[in-house]
Amino acid sequence: MTGNRTNLPAGRRRTPVTVPIDDVDHLRLVAAFRAGDERALAEAYARWSSLVYTIAVRSLGDPGEAEDVTQTVFIAAWRGRDTYNPERARLPAWIVGITRHTVADTHEARSRRRRIEQAVAGELRTTPVDDSVDVADRVMFAEELQRLEPVPQRVMRLAFYADLTHAQIAAMLGLPLGTVKSHIRRSLGRLRARLEANDDTY
Structure with a gap:
């Protein structure tokens, strides 16, 4: 009887918990990124800058503005890394969220320039x-x-x-x-x- 107390039935034996390799890699990158490791920023840029650029150029239709958005997004992500909560979103999803806000801001800036240009054109139309x-x-x-x-x-x-x-x-x-x-x-x-x-x- 004593020997049986240490043996769990086969159906109740504990198995080691394993984490998928992709998740381990993501957790490693997230930890380094939040800790301020610039190598993590470079790695994040290498992985997802093309995604950010694609979203921007499809919305804005201007490669130059899309390049500016891409740079702005990663600068914003790096400076706001303390606000990133990995329990709410994976790092690429968080970066995409910043991208959408930056693209919206760029559209607004473009509209503002257009309004100014139209106002100036109205003033100069008779000259x-x-x-x-x-x-x-x-x-x-x-x-x-x-x-x-x-x-x-x-x-x-x-x-x-x-x-x-x-x-x-x-x-x-x-x-x-x-x-x-x-x-x-x-x-x-x-x-x-x-x-x-x-x-x-x-």
Whole structure:
């Protein structure tokens, strides 16, 4: 009788609990990501950036804006990693949620720019405009952007094409607000000098 007390019936024997390999890998990545391991950010980007880009480009129809959204999403995910709760959603699903919010914000920014452009067009409709001058200015602006270093160029594109405030640009790029303002001030100075030189030429 004593020997039987330590033996469970076959139907009641305990079996070790196993976790699927995919879940183990996901838990490892989540733990590293939430702990601030930059290698985990790089791994998450390698795994899901194409998914984020696909969602963005299908909604926005603009590859350039989709690239901006992709960068914005992973910056937001990294900075908000403390708010991620793995019990509520897997990491890729959480990132997709950020993507949808960012795409919606981009649509709103696009609509806001369109409203501003329409308002300006209404003001200028009765004033003769030399289209050649406008085209030349836009070409020179694009050329000037290409001459900037990568960081100032990124700042200017976000300021003029994405319609972001200085504070939003600083948060997105991880730069001090003063640095963003300095980049914009110096870049505008260079652009103004070129435009004035062009006016003198003609």
